[in-house]
Amino acid sequence: MVEKSIQEINKKIEDGSVNVVTAEEMVGIVGELGAEGAAKEVDVVTTGTFGAMCSSGLMLNLGHSEPPIKIQKIWFNDVEAYSGVAAVDAYLGAAQNSDIRGIQYGGAHVIEDLLRGKEINVHATSYGTDCYPRKVLDTSITLEDLNEAFLLNPRNAYQKYAAATNSSKRILHTYMGELLPQFGNVTYSGAGVLSPLSNDPEYQTIGMGTRIFMGGAQGYVIGNGTQHSPNSGFGTLMLRGNLKDMSSDYIRAASFTGYGATLYMGIGIPIPILNEKLAASTAVRDEDLVTEILDYGAGSRDKPMIREANYAELRSGSVEIQGREVPTSSMSSFKNARKIANELKEWVKQGDFFVSAPVERLARENTVKPMKQTQAVPLVKDVMSEFIVTIKKNQTVQDVAKKIWENSFNHVAVISDSGELVGLVTAWDVSKAVAENRFDSVESIMTKKVLSCAPNEPVDLAARRLDRYGVSAMPVVDTQMHVLGIITSDNISKLLARRY
Amino acid sequence: MKIKIIIPTDKIQAPIIAESMVETKVLLNIMVANIDSTYGELIADVEDSQFNKIKKALEARGAVVFVLDQPITRDEEECVECGACISVCPMKVYSFDEDWSLCVDEKKCIQCGMCIKMCPHGALKLGE
Numbered sequence: 001m002v003e004k005s006i007q008e009i010n011k012k013i014e015d016g017s018v019n020v021v022t023a024e025e026m027v028g029i030v031g032e033l034g035a036e037g038a039a040k041e042v043d044v045v046t047t048g049t050f051g052a053m054c055s056s057g058l059m060l061n062l063g064h065s066e067p068p069i070k071i072q073k074i075w076f077n078d079v080e081a082y083s084g085v086a087a088v089d090a091y092l093g094a095a096q097n098s099d100i101r102g103i104q105y106g107g108a109h110v111i112e113d114l115l116r117g118k119e120i121n122v123h124a125t126s127y128g129t130d131c132y133p134r135k136v137l138d139t140s141i142t143l144e145d146l147n148e149a150f151l152l153n154p155r156n157a158y159q160k161y162a163a164a165t166n167s168s169k170r171i172l173h174t175y176m177g178e179l180l181p182q183f184g185n186v187t188y189s190g191a192g193v194l195s196p197l198s199n200d201p202e203y204q205t206i207g208m209g210t211r212i213f214m215g216g217a218q219g220y221v222i223g224n225g226t227q228h229s230p231n232s233g234f235g236t237l238m239l240r241g242n243l244k245d246m247s248s249d250y251i252r253a254a255s256f257t258g259y260g261a262t263l264y265m266g267i268g269i270p271i272p273i274l275n276e277k278l279a280a281s282t283a284v285r286d287e288d289l290v291t292e293i294l295d296y297g298a299g300s301r302d303k304p305m306i307r308e309a310n311y312a313e314l315r316s317g318s319v320e321i322q323g324r325e326v327p328t329s330s331m332s333s334f335k336n337a338r339k340i341a342n343e344l345k346e347w348v349k350q351g352d353f354f355v356s357a358p359v360e361r362l363a364r365e366n367t368v369k370p371m372k373q374t375q376a377v378p379l380v381k382d383v384m385s386e387f388i389v390t391i392k393k394n395q396t397v398q399d400v401a402k403k404i405w406e407n408s409f410n411h412v413a414v415i416s417d418s419g420e421l422v423g424l425v426t427a428w429d430v431s432k433a434v435a436e437n438r439f440d441s442v443e444s445i446m447t448k449k450v451l452s453c454a455p456n457e458p459v460d461l462a463a464r465r466l467d468r469y470g471v472s473a474m475p476v477v478d479t480q481m482h483v484l485g486i487i488t489s490d491n492i493s494k495l496l497a498r499r500y
Numbered sequence: 501m502k503i504k505i506i507i508p509t510d511k512i513q514a515p516i517i518a519e520s521m522v523e524t525k526v527l528l529n530i531m532v533a534n535i536d537s538t539y540g541e542l543i544a545d546v547e548d549s550q551f552n553k554i555k556k557a558l559e560a561r562g563a564v565v566f567v568l569d570q571p572i573t574r575d576e577e578e579c580v581e582c583g584a585c586i587s588v589c590p591m592k593v594y595s596f597d598e599d600w601s602l603c604v605d606e607k608k609c610i611q612c613g614m615c616i617k618m619c620p621h622g623a624l625k626l627g628e
Contacts, residue, residue, distance in 0.1 A: 177620070255622065257618070327586065333580045338600065
């Protein structure tokens with residue numbers, strides 16, 4: 001049995017005899033010496049991660065103006081921050097996009113610009129009070145001008161993260177990057193073998209008060225993060241660190257096409273090896289860390305799982321999906337994660353960084369609940385017209401004209417002999433055929449690439465699709481492509497009319 | 501070398517690529533082809549020595565031909581070497597070396613621009 005205390009380890013850091021290795025190096029050491037041997041040998045294991053962490057932001061204090069203002073609304077380079085806290089405090093979220101420049105520039109970019117010493121334009125408004133008479137403020141500031149500038153990140157350093165792919169027929173622009181159609185690629189995030197929480201999955205040493213590497217400076221864990229879900233292996237951390245001490249090597253703004261701004265955070269956490277259990281857990285390898293590959297094609301909260309995959313597979317460059325090798329992309333930087341683990345290792349070795357015992361441990365039992373929604377989300381089947389006119393594809397243009405006329409229905413679904421949807425014909429298609437003097441089969445004038453939707457899809461998704469493709473109606477089909485009804489822009493207008 | 505061939509609307513119905521190849525006996529290795537009823541754009545590989553011949557034949561038939569000689573450029577300051585670009589590139593321009601540093605093989609680039617949209621850090625650019 002090996003038992004070491006934080007104090008013993010810190011004494012070794014002080015006198016320079018501490019043995020520090022990275023979590024990557026620890027794999028081989030435990031393999032060679034076993035957990036007990038490694039626990040005797042190694043005092044601290046350093047971890048690192050560098051990736052997109054949208055749930056980050058800057059808590060800042062501007063100091064008081066003359067005459068003073070109680071800021072109600074505030075913008076930094078046209079990116080709005082929250083200022084409903086006292087007079088001149090504000091919280092700038094990394095994922096807030098610019099009012100002017102849109103998703104190309106956001107809170108994350110303001111944070112990086114501040115860090116690089118750039119001037120930031122500030123615009124603020126208020127209603128004016130006896131103690132804070134000013135109503136409008138315009139100024140420009142740099143990081144130095146702020147009294148405090150703390151990164152206060154509600155959810156960072158996910159233990160691991162689900163990978164993403166796309167079964168649909170179009171490119172999806174997501175916070176996991178560009179997902180190519182029909183399982184064209186897989187994107188993933190996380191440092192695997194170097195991931196901080198994956199190296200201490202019982203949260204024995206990482207907890208409230210743990211001193212960490214944060215953006216190139218010393219920062220702290222202030223508790224578990226939001227959506228902390230240890231039961232499923234998706235723990236998260238809430239962090240705080242002083243932006244003024246950080247480096248732009250480890251804090252980088254980014255923007256995902258079609259999604260928006262986010263912040264790449266560099267985080268490293270030292271794990272004091274107090275016993276052999278910790279030695280064993282810090283020997284975790286990429287192949288031990290299993291995550292899920294989820295299908296973002298559905299556009300729903302519950303994304304179907306395509307398969308499981310471990311980080312070794314994801315990092316190999318391709319994974320197999322439905323018998324095909326699909327290329328993978330990492331959205332986080334392993335090279336920088338490794339750089340952070342090594343830099344933290346040097347800090348500890350040089351006696352510049354001491355390990356700490358948590359004031360309180362992180363929750364080890366917790367699952368994430370979905371949002372409570374009091375208003376039912378209307379589904380396609382709730383608003384669709386169940387009455388639908390169909391026609392066989394080998395019938396004539398005249399047959400279709402007759403059906404449209406008799407039913408005063410603008411859209412006619414074309415079906416095969418076995419009843420599957422194969423096309424759509426509108427009054428417009430018929431007019432065109434008549435104008436061109438073409439009276440062949442329905443098949444020759446119908447739209448063959450028909451958009452369709454499922455009865456259990458939320459109306460919002462169907463509406464988004466109608467809008468994107470500029471069409472006025474979509475047949476509703478079951479999984480066998482049998483037509484159940486049709487949803488038109490009329491159905492959606494009626495729904496809105498009922499709602500307001 | 502990699503070339504781009506644009507087929508304007510009024511020539512889209514004619515088999516001008518095939519005609520040019522038959523006439524010159526120069527082989528085009530077509531890598532990307534986006535053709536519909538109104539417009540065509542192809543990217544192809546051709547031997548350097550054969551380029552002028554096929555260019556002449558294609559242009560005589562109304563196509564616009566130019567050399568793709570400005571591959572993607574990477575801003576090394578902006579790039580964090582995450583590797584997001586790797587899986588969206590149809591030509592495998594990007595890869596990791598054993599240190600997880602990003603390697604860019606510009607010679608393979610067909611200037612499709614997929615990686616530009618993918619890069620979260622705006623580190624990739626064309627035409628510079």
